[in-house]
Amino acid sequence: MAVAPGPGLIWQSSTVESIVDASPRVKLFRLKMAEPRKFRAGQHFDIRLTAPDGYKAQRSYSVSSSPEDPGILEFAIELIHDGEVSSYFHEAVQPGEEIEIRGPIGGHFTWSPELAKPVIFIAGGSGIAPIMSMLRQRFSSPKRATGSLLFSVRTKQDILFRGELEHMMVSDPTFRSVVTLTRDAHADWTGPTRRIDIQMIESAVKASGQKPERAYICGGTGFVESIATMLFDSGLNYDDIRIERFGP
Amino acid sequence: MINNKFFGRKRAEPTRAIPPGQYLEDGFPVLSAGPTPRVDIATWEFTIESSNSDGSEVLGKWSWDELNALPQTDLKTDLHCVTKWSKLDTDWRGVSIDTLFNDAGIEPVDGFVMARCDGGYTANVPMEDITDGKGLLVHTYNGEPLAPEHGGPVRLLVPHLYLWKSAKWVRGLKFMDQDTPGFWEQYGYHMYGDPWKEQRYSGD
Structure with missing residues (x-):
């Protein structure tokens, strides 16, 4: 059940492939990982934004795409009032932009096809x-x-x-x-x-x-x-x- | 990597530095891996156990009333959660681990402790990080009984480490000769978790 800690989680770049309006307050962002990392359904990744003056902001987002969608991470990002990261995603991010990510993170809130339980x-x-x-x-x-x-x-x-x-x-x-x-x-x-x-x-x-x-x-x-x-x-x-x- | 159009939120300067990668939060978010367990004060006990290869020995045991009868410690401190929020100047009251050790005549030994909790949660912490005034069992937050969703009746508070180490619904400490991963540590979270070194995950 536990995930071997391994070499640790390193920041890597990903590229925004597409942006889709999913509801008035939620957009779906599909990111292509430079170095694909396997994840389990339910896990999240950290996203880090860096401003030109060096200021950084990090947030965690759960992946909504299937683990069987290789190299791709889809995030459903809700626009949060006064949310510096979500507002940047909603108002500024365009396809092609590079976004720093690392993960996968978490392991308790995960499902896998091996689970035979209803x-x-x-x-x-x-x-x-x-x-x-x-x-x-x-x-x-x-x-x-x-x-x-x-x-x-x-x-x-x-x-x-x-x-x-x-x-x-x-x-x-x-x-x-x-x-x-x-x-x-x-x-x-x-x-x-x-x-x-x-x-x-x-x-x-x-x-x-x-x-x-x-x-x-x-x-x-x-x-x-x-x-x-x-x-x-x-x-x-x-x-x-x-x-x-x-x-x- | 720079996100050219990202400038961050216009924010009030923190009254003091916060650890890297954190942002200030005024509320008190709730994060737990499982449901909030129901805890009955009447049967609540807190135990400290030694580590013996041939099993464990109870070194100290306190009921709710016994815990409350011990000298109490007030602490104003900052909290840092691995999910990136920090909260400044939180007010706690409880019993320091030093006080428990004194009460039971326990000598701190080199090594580690595993906090164990109702619901099965565990967290590993070095002994030296819960002694010398660094660790408390807290039951009161902002002058009110600690709410169940925040770990009440009693949670461990080790505020200089990321908050997952401050185990909610704590029921005991078990001494360990060797550092052994607890609940989140088994999933790849950092064994120590110093926010100032941004030790969020294994390898940080």
């Missing part, structure tokens, strides 16, 4: 990013057990990867995805329109036909705290509740 994935907003990496790898791997996604976003416009998730659901009978809108649901929305609660989790479990034996939860602190507690109370093993929080 899994529930629970994401809030841009917390879908590391889970998307897991779902993408899962989609291209032999399915050993069911996978259920509960994805909470504010409005329909904020559903990242919507088309891809729908495609996964229609093409893979072992996968189910439920999106819930916590604000501004319109009459044409047929899914749930409330925060994720235990009833929503139980109904997803029932629909999948298999009780989850592993959970991955990613989102804001309050979101993750409340859902982790629900799953712990529902009897899931402490060690099988894997969480990643998106802080400032």
